[in-house]
Amino acid sequence: MYSRGYKAAVAIPPLAWVMAFLLIPYALLLCYSFWMVNEGQIVRHWNLANYRELVHQPLYVAVLFRSMRIAAMVTALTLILGYPLAYYLSIIGHPRKDLLYQLVIIPLWVSYLVRAYAWKTILGTAGVLNTLLQYLHVTSQPMGFLLYSPFAVVVTLTHIYTPFAFLPIYASLEHIPRNLIEASHDLGASRFKTFWRVVFPLSLPGVFAGGTFAFVLSLGDFLAPLLVGGPSGIMISNIVQNQFGVADNRPLGAAISLCMLVLIVGILSATERLEKRWGRV
């Protein structure tokens, strides 16, 4: 029913935007990654030196692995925290479930930066937690490992991404036909067996979606590590950001961010495939 003109009119402006502000910038990122820098000037001399440095310099590989470890821990924690709450609200049901659902979302309205900063004021040696513990005579000295450590990064990122993991899980639990659960009970399955054989498999698309969000976003985070991570909590994006700042080596930064982009797109298509496989039960 829609004419060619109509289709062209709705398709062309967004296509042009995507071309100009997504496709071309990614292509430029790719070009830059094969260039080099000489005395602060970009030299358009095509070579593989940046990628070679990435592989040979142990620092980059180590930081990449640390970032993936931190992201994996954050993902596991957000799922462990988010799933039971989603199950509680959706499957068991709570009289105030809409309100409780909103209460998970409201923290998202507090600036990301401000929440990371709040954790800094909580975890510091003169921070709220340490002074509280000393006030209560639980500890006599401030615990230094709380702030400027990978621990602090994991706590902060878990706090930020738990709602992101919760939302898709909750949505997928809400979509489960309730008569399937009833049927499982009527046929004599225990509560655990019903969960394991009926509810959990049907909620997997939500788990994959939430887990992907948490993993990918925390993998690329650079502000939380800067605020609460300290030297031992540096992540891969900090190295990228450094190449665009102090180190002033944009081509190398472009090469690292391109590797991140490829890694992330790989993860996205893998989880999409998993979602499709588990989504139809």
Place this chain on the structure above:
Amino acid sequence: MRSNLQRGGGWLTVHAVLLYAFLYLPIAVLILYSFNSEGVGGFPPHDLTLSWYRTLGGDDAIWSSVLNSLLVALASVSLALGFGMPAALALDRATFPGKTLFRRLVLLPLILPGIITGLSLLMLFATAGMKLSLMTIMLGHGTALISVATTEIFAGLQTFDRRQEEASLDLGANYWQTFWRITLPNLRLPMIGAALLIFTLSMDEIAVSFFLIGRDNTLPLEIWSRLRRGITPEINAISTIIFVFSLIMILLWYRLRLRMESKEIARELISAV
């Protein structure tokens, strides 16, 4: 069956209480210490005061950054809706070569860490010789947030009855009139929802802005530059004000939606009679 399901809810209740505590602890600390005379941290807080709010009132740099952020947010909403709306219509209705790639690219910034969107755009602006300014941040936010507008409006289109448009076209209206009189009014709710979401996300955005900033700071970047110099409860104060403001926005949105939904229900009831 209900009793069977609800047994064992005890552990889950405990878990829920602890999780809410975890989610709200930083916010509570943030608000509480905005009234603390002796800086951030240190338990118990004492000598509660409003002096940080007074300092904030006279802080011109913060308020000009708030103004910048509002400008950027308004521009982002217009850009994201202006391009996200046709993008959603195109995904819903048109077939063209590369549509799958187009869908993936439009939605990619939604899930991509901001640093990649920010850097790739920085490469673009550097290559094009564009000076970094609030303008480049607007383009960055627009690019990152078109995905939000597209998903919200696309979802709205899925429940939209195309026969209304068909009727309008059959009765002699052209596409343009049909769009303004039928399509747009029907998508009012997802559009308002998307606009509010984009506005808030833009106000809070820092990863993309971080790389595209010129001379003028947005609020998150102004806060960021102060955090590096040392922390004062003034930051808690401005954050508290913005939190309260956001809460009011959420409440307004719910009331609006409730009213609209009840109106729509009423209309359906009338047509059913």
